[in-house]
Amino acid sequence: MTGDAPATTPNLPIIIVDGDATVDWAIGLPPGHFPQSEERLTVRSSMLWHWGGTILLTSLVKRACRIDEGKIADVRGLEPLRGCPAVSNRKVHHSFNLLDLFPRHPEDEDETEDARSKRRWRIRQFVGFHAQEKLDEFSSPNLSNDEVPRMVILNDPGLGFGEIGGNWPRVPGVQFGHDNQDAWEDPPWLLLNLRLRGEARREGQLWNAIYSQLTPSEGAISESITMADRLIVITTAQSLRDAGAEVSRGLSWERSAQDILNELERNERVHDLAKCRRLIVSLGPSGVLLVDRSATPPYTLYFDTDYTEGTWEREHSDGKMFGYSQTLTAAIARKLIEFRATPRGLAPTLAAERFHEVLSGGIELGLSAMHQVYNQGFKREGDNSSLIEFPVDCLNEICIPPRVGKSRIPEPSRDGSQKNVGWSILQESLGGEDLYATARTIALQGPQGPDVMANVPLGKFGELLIVDRREMEALRSIQSLLIDYLEHREKIKPRSIAVFGSPGDGKSFAVKQIMESLKATSREPLEFNMSQFQSVGDLVSALHRVRDRALEGDVPLVFWDEFDSPFQAQDLGWLRYFLAPMQDGKFQEGQIVHPVGRSIFVFAGGTSSRYDDFSRKASSVSYKNSKGIDFISRLQGYVDVVGPNAEEGVEMDPYLVLRRALLLHSFLRRAGIKHVDLNGRKQKDIDGGVVEAFLRVSKYRSGTRSMEAIVDTSSLHKGGRFGRSSLPPQTQLDLHVDAAEFLRIARGVSW
Template sequence: MQDNQKAFSVVVTGDVTIDWNIAHHSHELREPTDWTGESSCSMNWQYGSAVLVADLISTVAKQLNDSKTHSIAVSTPDTPAQIPACPYDPKSTHSYAIWAPYRDKEAGKSEPGDPRWRIERFLGVDLPSVKAVDRAQGSRSPQGPAYADIIVIDDSNQGFRDHHDRWPQAIKNAKSGDDAPWIIVKMAPPVAKGELWDHLVSTCPDKLVAVLTIDDLRQSEMQVSARISWELTAQELAWELVHNHDINGLTNAAYCIVSFGPAGALLLPGHQTKGENPKILFDPVFMEGEWSAGKGMLIGKTSTLIAGIVREILLDSKNTDIAKGMQSGISAMRHLIQIGYDSGTGPSPRLCFPAEKILAKLMSEESPLAVAELPTVEKGSAVWTILRDKYHDGLEPISQRIVLEGTKKTLTDVPTGRFGYLVTVDRREIESLRSVASLIKEYCNRGEERPVSIAVFGPPGAGKSFAVKQIAKVADPESIAEKTLTFNLSQFNSPDELNDAFHQIRDIGLSGKIPLVFWDEFDTKLDGNPLGWLRFFLAPMQDGEFQQGQLSHPIGKAIFVFAGGTSPSIDEFMKQKNLKEAKGPDFLSRLKGFLNVLGPNRQEVAGNDDPYFIVRRALLLRSLFERLTPQLIDEKKIIRIDTGILRALLHIKEYKHGARSMESIIAMSRLGRATHFNRSNLPPEEQLVLHVDPKEFISLVHKLELDGELLETLAKLNHEFFCNSLVEKGYVWGVETNDNANPKTHSSLKPYDKLPEHEKEQNRGAVRDIPNKLANNGYAMVPRRNNERDYVFPAEVLEEMAKAEHERWMQAKFKEDWTYAPVTDKKNNKHALLIEWDKLPDDERKKDLQIIETMSIMLKKAGYTIVELNSSDEGKKL
């Protein structure tokens, strides 16, 4: 062995199965009793479970050995020499599956691709005879080295875990400490149980890794949601693993890995691993059970994940990155699902695991999943979102990129809900939308013949009908009628008109499709009575019938969507005074689900500042541009739009009519043949008033970008005004500031270029804060186009802004470690003015007031003026 080679001893052991693969060659539908030579099949066998894992790890080891960087010896499970295997062998566990060649649709191609062999149906397992196994085992001891660096155990609960006489010496001799081996246990339910697990956690838990699937884990007494949101699933699972006594024995290992198949995995550090938080590896778009390359199932997915982890240990056993090994393992797992099993070259398929192809994928070390750390393992916490963790410094940059570049380039590391043309990254919306989609899908697959009822709430223009239509398309597009029926109850004159609507619903149902029905503004008044329509829906919702004269008519299968027009959320709807008298509780009890659609405006709810409104706007804007003005998108899929317009569209305080206003502004802009959205394309201000505050919108469009040369120019002007005020008060330059000298001296009374850097930054800070001070008091900067006069602030506003400037100045000083002192000492970071506004001397307060008064003069030099927002009064002008 060469000196620079890494030597490893690897032992792979555990339960062994004989997998009988029945290859079904024909997919034509025919009666099961039809005997024909065209329906052919063949059967072959291979060792599975521990032997499959061993074969894959041996393939990995061979490649590393061939590279001359490693010297790896792999000990594999003992297998009978009998060839071929016999399905009647009572000593072995036999599994049976029917395989079929599936031709998947390939992107960009009209014809399906080559056949991929996957499992069509798993038939079951034939367990061995205990007596036969004991007789075969006899006094024979398992082969293998006495010690190993890596031990991989396939514990399928087929007897290996509870028979220590079948354990290799490497398991029995494993110890804790610096030389503890890596032990990876592929575990079947019941988890964390049995003699083997007790032995491992008591003698060698230091590098013990438990690997299992979420489906196996759910067979325990635990509750973890499925396909709602990655955050919810991860938090619930982490809590169960730590606190649920039925499964928390898994945390006695160094790591517990729970696989969600090709969609993701949870990595939970155990008691042996300090200083690490749980991690969720996730596909941003797909949740468990949703990632698919085509029809059919595969054996060996978890074994492939383990191979990725083992390979990472072999590459760096001292500083192993388990998450990296999981990434490459899941990448290879996806490849396995895509390509299926090898079928050989003969006329009849001899199916076998494609170990060499999986090795090639492992070597590419791809990372298909995003990663996020869980902050805690507290169950039920709805605060944590991966989006906020990834962009804790602010959501504006990612929102701008979403509009400019689209979601596929930008939302690669956060969970994304995609429902047709509806895209969201808000955890609350994702969970609500997925819940309703699951409800609709379940209803479509059931034989129930009465309507299912769902309520949708949200402010006007939030996109309530759009959201439900997109959900329906995703939930079951084959079953749900393409045409949506919409009935606006505010336009109905009498309850009798409902019968005509019900007959239309019945007509669609008779066509074999499930009608999607919107009862818009269901919470409107009837004959002056609030919520007067509710009582007329109770029987149709409950019994699936409506009364017309003396006859009762069945409605049949239908999806009723009640869209509210008066309440932004179901909580607000339930607070209405007349709810009980209007049969509101009876109505609510008949609902099977609800959806709160947030819309593009910030939702002001107690305890929730709704920071995600800007992302919702960005997603909607990108969708609108793609649909209404595709000519603005260049060949790199980037939208050509003025920075100021984008800023205004994202930051305007309110769209008066929600999403409809956003769409209208784009439609009103002169973009027919435009390939770039310039400011000259915007509609006139008098037209914007229909949808936004036009002054605020235009001020955002023309907002000063206070940086670079402009920032320096204004900072210099700010200092000049300050110096002029000192000269007027009789100050002269002095090495130190001294108000008692005669004449008074000030160390900053000198040209801007001569100031020390920290004093220049003080001036820059004052200038940068101008837009904030204006906005906080209801003002904005707009271009000076018509030689407007300088703005004069009202006295009370002037003082508020001066106080804000003093507070800003103090906070800047405190950040630089300045402290208060009765006498200013700049050399030692002491200042006499680090006191509250009300305690400032009058002349110092006047100094701050003068800074604010000169603001409009400074802005005039930059070509801007000040206007008051939300007011028809232009303000006082000099």
């Protein structure tokens, strides 16, 4: 290891930071537009840059370890070179980006002077990366012979530092490079920020050296401090995917966490990491999975309850940022230093739960800081400065933290079975709770009202709110299909999905709200009821309307309601006429073939309430001429919408009452029912018996539509109370529910 003698700070724990260094170059775009060719010499642009990689990580750790009372650690890492580096500098790797000014928050879109002053520099587009074949050695600080670091942080993004011939052997506290380290009685923590690049990770000698020293992670900490005791690996879900792990993206927090644990257990490409006693997997700024085999339970998920992986980034799409993984690493380092314990200090007499709390604190700080990274963006001192600064204050800024939930994750299946496949955080959180009491609070205060719901992920799709894992995953899979289609303009055939549910369950509403959440179009969808079509000419006319909208540059959302209705005395008779538009993106009128254009086809079932029912019917021999199998093969996805009635064929539907509560709260909000203050919490001013009747009535005759109709036809006034006398007359109520039952429940409750 080379470098000047360290400038010591007495009595402070020493942190060593090392790894690959980068310079991040960026072209600062001119405000408002890309210049035309005739403007190229008149529109001002700038070449900007900042230190990235391990130099950035060093800065983050230094800032994290400097709090109100001063420094809490002596941080020694890679220091910036003097002046602006040349693009040809071989001590660093180089990344290239386009930078632009964006609103600080999504709601700051207006063009007022105040809003413009709050704009932040963020990345509009990542352009590329140039990795040096071999870096020249970077100067870094030394340790004197009598110094022992408390922590060593290694940043190995797979760019050469940890490979054969890389610079990692110079680092004290790993395996090589310090004469006295074998004599250290209290070896340092080792934080490894690791990016996997593929199955051949073991070609990296740094990981080889660490992996060879890992002892089995089961059992108590041994008397001699081993690598397993010291090591904390930090990686990302995307890194696991890059290495070949099959980890779903953004369907639900439960699915993501269980996929990661199952892949660590069974996939040879990432199984090495399963030997780590402590592993932290980042799922971006909104979630982190902690594997701590010294704790009970060993698997804990920390998550932003309002988002899942990728959805936070989509909502905060005014530019992009990087450095999230370094920010999380710095947050964990700070909490470890504040904890003051060393690996040897974690003796059996010190409860493992206490150390688990330290890691939890670091993860929660990291999640909050990652949000701050985006909010603050890069800083630039004046128009003449080419140096931009990463928001290293993100770990010390006071900010409103995200709503972070925390849940244990069950043990992964080791035999490939479907054990725990239906497990959910909702089930975990409400296992011993009175569901009706929870539902009442949701109906009155909203989904974030009950304390017990603080740990429950909430699926938001426009005005549609979901808490059930199955529904959330089904709707997010459709959302992902639509995002993929909208982002790839080269896909010109219609995207075809099917949606099923009982009449009135809100099939069209669910898909419309998904589109609304994507802000894909401001125009109304096209809706056609196939049961009202009398001839193929009606369908051709409808497809012309779709084509006209596509020619205008829109991607229309097209509902084919009751697509499974009979035609010409044949059940499912319309299916054959959709095969060409779905497969080829074309339809025929006489001898002329027309392109349909980019569009989204939504086939809403009318005679089948579930996909399985439709599939069995369409695949049966008696419907062979309907081309049902060919139709199904052309669908890209489907969703079964669950309404406010119990699912057919399901013996117990424990979360039926929660679905009703969410719907009722939404309808009350739209009706403008006033709020009252109850013990410091705002809730809807509605009679308790009315709430109970909505939640407990046996059945809604037309599903969601009936619930909405009861609220809509009640005698309500904006800002008024919803009392029993507000309900519609019994004869009118009987159109939607068993009125006698509904009123009996409403009159029997006095809260």
